[in-house]
Amino acid sequence: MNASDHNLIELYLEGNLPADKWKEFSHRLEQSADMRREFRKLSLLDENLRAQSIGFPNLAEREQNHTPHPILPWIISAACMVACFFIWEINQKNQPLEKAVIADTSTATPSAPIAELIDFYDLQFKNTTKPVENIRFDQGKYEIESGQLHLRFDDSVELLFNGPGSFEILNPKLVSVTQGNVRTIVLNDEGKEFTILSPTSRYIDWGTEFSLNISPSGDDLVNVHEGAIEVQSMVTKNMSKMLTRFSKVTDSPEFTPVLVDKQLENIMPGEMGGNRNRVLLDEFAADPDVIGLYNFEHPLLSKDTLLQRIPKAWESSKGNMLPHRWVTNLHLTNTDASHGIFHGANRTNGRWPQGVGLNLFQKDAHLSLDLKGEYENFSFSFWLKPTGKLDNPLNSLIRPFRWEKMGNLSIEVTRSGKLKQFLWGESHIQEFQSSKRKLSRDWNHIAYTFGKVNEKTVSSLYLNGKLYNRVFPNFTDSIVMRNVIIGCTNNNYGKYLNQFNAVLDELVLWKKTLNRKEITKFYRSGLPTYELNDLTLAATSISP
Amino acid sequence: MIRKKKLDRSHFLRLLAKSEPVIRSYLRALVQDYHDHSEIMQNTFITAWEKFSKFEGDENDFCKWACVIARYQALKHRQTQARDKLVLSEKVLEKIASEGIEDTASSQQWLEKLEDCLKELPEPNRDLIKQAYSPEKSIKAIATERKTTPDALYQKLRRIRKALSKCMDLPPRSPKKDSEPAYSI
Numbered sequence: 001m002n003a004s005d006h007n008l009i010e011l012y013l014e015g016n017l018p019a020d021k022w023k024e025f026s027h028r029l030e031q032s033a034d035m036r037r038e039f040r041k042l043s044l045l046d047e048n049l050r051a052q053s054i055g056f057p058n059l060a061e062r063e064q065n066h067t068p069h070p071i072l073p074w075i076i077s078a079a080c081m082v083a084c085f086f087i088w089e090i091n092q093k094n095q096p097l098e099k100a101v102i103a104d105t106s107t108a109t110p111s112a113p114i115a116e117l118i119d120f121y122d123l124q125f126k127n128t129t130k131p132v133e134n135i136r137f138d139q140g141k142y143e144i145e146s147g148q149l150h151l152r153f154d155d156s157v158e159l160l161f162n163g164p165g166s167f168e169i170l171n172p173k174l175v176s177v178t179q180g181n182v183r184t185i186v187l188n189d190e191g192k193e194f195t196i197l198s199p200t201s202r203y204i205d206w207g208t209e210f211s212l213n214i215s216p217s218g219d220d221l222v223n224v225h226e227g228a229i230e231v232q233s234m235v236t237k238n239m240s241k242m243l244t245r246f247s248k249v250t251d252s253p254e255f256t257p258v259l260v261d262k263q264l265e266n267i268m269p270g271e272m273g274g275n276r277n278r279v280l281l282d283e284f285a286a287d288p289d290v291i292g293l294y295n296f297e298h299p300l301l302s303k304d305t306l307l308q309r310i311p312k313a314w315e316s317s318k319g320n321m322l323p324h325r326w327v328t329n330l331h332l333t334n335t336d337a338s339h340g341i342f343h344g345a346n347r348t349n350g351r352w353p354q355g356v357g358l359n360l361f362q363k364d365a366h367l368s369l370d371l372k373g374e375y376e377n378f379s380f381s382f383w384l385k386p387t388g389k390l391d392n393p394l395n396s397l398i399r400p401f402r403w404e405k406m407g408n409l410s411i412e413v414t415r416s417g418k419l420k421q422f423l424w425g426e427s428h429i430q431e432f433q434s435s436k437r438k439l440s441r442d443w444n445h446i447a448y449t450f451g452k453v454n455e456k457t458v459s460s461l462y463l464n465g466k467l468y469n470r471v472f473p474n475f476t477d478s479i480v481m482r483n484v485i486i487g488c489t490n491n492n493y494g495k496y497l498n499q500f501n502a503v504l505d506e507l508v509l510w511k512k513t514l515n516r517k518e519i520t521k522f523y524r525s526g527l528p529t530y531e532l533n534d535l536t537l538a539a540t541s542i543s544p
Numbered sequence: 545m546i547r548k549k550k551l552d553r554s555h556f557l558r559l560l561a562k563s564e565p566v567i568r569s570y571l572r573a574l575v576q577d578y579h580d581h582s583e584i585m586q587n588t589f590i591t592a593w594e595k596f597s598k599f600e601g602d603e604n605d606f607c608k609w610a611c612v613i614a615r616y617q618a619l620k621h622r623q624t625q626a627r628d629k630l631v632l633s634e635k636v637l638e639k640i641a642s643e644g645i646e647d648t649a650s651s652q653q654w655l656e657k658l659e660d661c662l663k664e665l666p667e668p669n670r671d672l673i674k675q676a677y678s679p680e681k682s683i684k685a686i687a688t689e690r691k692t693t694p695d696a697l698y699q700k701l702r703r704i705r706k707a708l709s710k711c712m713d714l715p716p717r718s719p720k721k722d723s724e725p726a727y728s729i
Contacts, residue, residue: 006706007702010705013576014698015576026632026636029632029639029640030635030636030639033643036643037650038709040569040643040644040647040650041650042709043569044566044651044654044655044658045658045705047565047568047571048565048655048658049673049705050578215554217554217558219554219557250586250587257557259557
């Protein structure tokens with residue numbers, strides 16, 4: 001290849017090839033295989049000089065990063081040195097915090113740990129069998145075999161960790177993670193610059209929420225849900241890139257093995273309670289004493305299967321019943337209770353992230369169910385979040401379609417938000433119902449039990465795990481709940497009255513009398529741990 | 545299912561990390577503009593990742609496979625540019641692209657050799673190269689700093705590149721001759 005051809009290539013790569021030379025250049029390239037080879041070589045040279053000058057690792061570095069043996073110890077040493085440098089650098093920045101930590105650990109009096117335990121689920125640590133509640137989350141390494149953990153740093157950063165994996169708390173603003181799935185949420189300005197170190201990169205949180213999966217191979221997946229994070233390479237320390245929730249998968253930093261994965265959605269606060277609750281619902285689904293279990297998810301059963309257990313009130317409309325109006329009874333082996341059908345309602349967010357509840361939002365909104373039997377022992381529980389005003393002196397929460405016979409039960413809510421129970425023919429029970437507690441505007445757990453205790457029939461209401469009131473019926477020996485309406489009442493002429501606007505979640509019906517311990521357990525099942533700390537376990541005596 | 549996807553990612557990243565310089569260089573020959581080049585690189589990687597489940601082969605196969613994707617991306621890009629800009633003819637690009645795919649082994653060898661060649665480059669020339677290719681300063685600014693003209697600087701850079709290019713074609717040297725430079729400028 002002659003010097004002129006070489007010169008043309010150089011001019012082309014510099015971007016200085018004059019317009020009148022393009023044709024010649026193109027022609028020469030077409031004619032000469034040697035020139036094309038030289039062109040490819042010089043392009044390669046040009047590209048790699050450019051890449052190296054802006055900090056891309058050269059081939060040797062790439063080889064080192066991806067050759068596990070025998071130079072691995074050297075890489076680890078180098079990475080440790082770089083990590084130490086970063087830690088030192090951040091510690092310098094956070095000196096007041098660092099001092100506070102030292103002061104905390106040096107004093108004999110118990111002080112707040114660096115991270116506060118908020119919640120956990122199914123958590124197993126590798127090197128300790130200590131109850132999680134007894135672990136102080138101070139500086140140190142924590143290896144998790146399985147499960148989920150929710151920590152809070154300085155009331156400003158939420159760290160949710162999903163094992164297996166390990167992390168090390170270095171200071172209140174720095175956590176090193178070698179493996180695991182993390183979700184970080186900065187709650188306020190104090191939490192800005194909270195940093196997660198992975199083996200290859202560091203992630204500086206500039207006030208945001210992001211999910212990060214760190215695998216032992218050093219490949220990280222990241223998804224920013226809100227705000228912005230800065231990704232810095234631990235290898236080429238000068239390289240950094242800001243990622244936001246608008247970052248696309250194409251914005252993955254090229255200098256470090258980090259991929260933006262828009263699908264990545266790690267655990268959220270509250271989900272751990274949700275997990276516990278899910279386990280409980282699975283138990284209910286297999287419990288022979290449960291006759292109805294409704295979580296309001298969209299029905300997965302075929303229409304034919306659903307029609308076999310249609311509530312009586314809707315039998316005449318079964319031909320044109322829209323599928324979305326069905327609420328499946330998840331206890332598939334017990335046919336005592338029908339599937340549900342709602343009217344004037346829709347599905348909305350339930351108690352848990354990604355969970356579904358039933359929003360009774362219209363004036364005549366209600367859920368219809370049909371219970372076949374007459375139950376000497378009977379209980380139900382559900383979660384309820386009021387959403388509207390209580391306009392009437394009494395607002396029906398649950399009652400039979402016809403108020404007509406012994407054993408009919410209704411639960412009403414007064415205008416001030418107090419609960420009252422009614423039994424047909426048992427007017428005296430009104431005198432014994434007094435309670436100062438009211439429904440809150442948040443989620444309320446309501447449970448009802450009926451049955452004999454020490455030969456005496458007892459009808460009890462529980463609110464948020466605690467006994468609300470109890471009455472002793474004179475004549476009622478079983479509960480009859482055929483054609484139940486939840487959310488309103490009717491005037492016997494088919495018109496629905498007394499609106500009760502609320503969101504319902506997790507409705508369970510039993511053909512047994514629950515005791516206090518069970519009700520407390522169900523109430524606690526899905527609560528975050530920190531709420532549980534404030535509660536005292538109710539009496540364990542077997543009395544409804 | 546999720547676990548497999550993660551493993552695939554890891555595998556993909558490893559292959560990509562090894563092949564990236566070759567793919568990058570391959571594309572450089574097909575796309576002149578740096579910005580377009582970066583964009584096509586990204587599109588290539590995304591497409592490669594999307595189609596990765598269908599890929600079967602080893603490291604070398606991956607490089608060739610990714611180059612085929614890059615070639616398609618580059619030619620597609622050329623079609624959009626052809627009306628507005630000066631571009632190489634499709635025929636030439638096709639030839640360069642095909643030869644590049646057939647000869648990824650040479651690219652790998654050149655890259656390996658380039659590391660050695662750069663080490664042997666005299667310090668001032670290495671600094672100049674680093675400065676010239678850094679996006680922070682223009683050639684004009686560097687020329688002013690060095691009290692020379694842009695043309696002279698371009699000439700100097702061309703000489704350095706030419707020397708490096710020659711060095712990249714040399715066979716690997718025996719360790720005894722390490723102290724002697726393989727080329728001079």
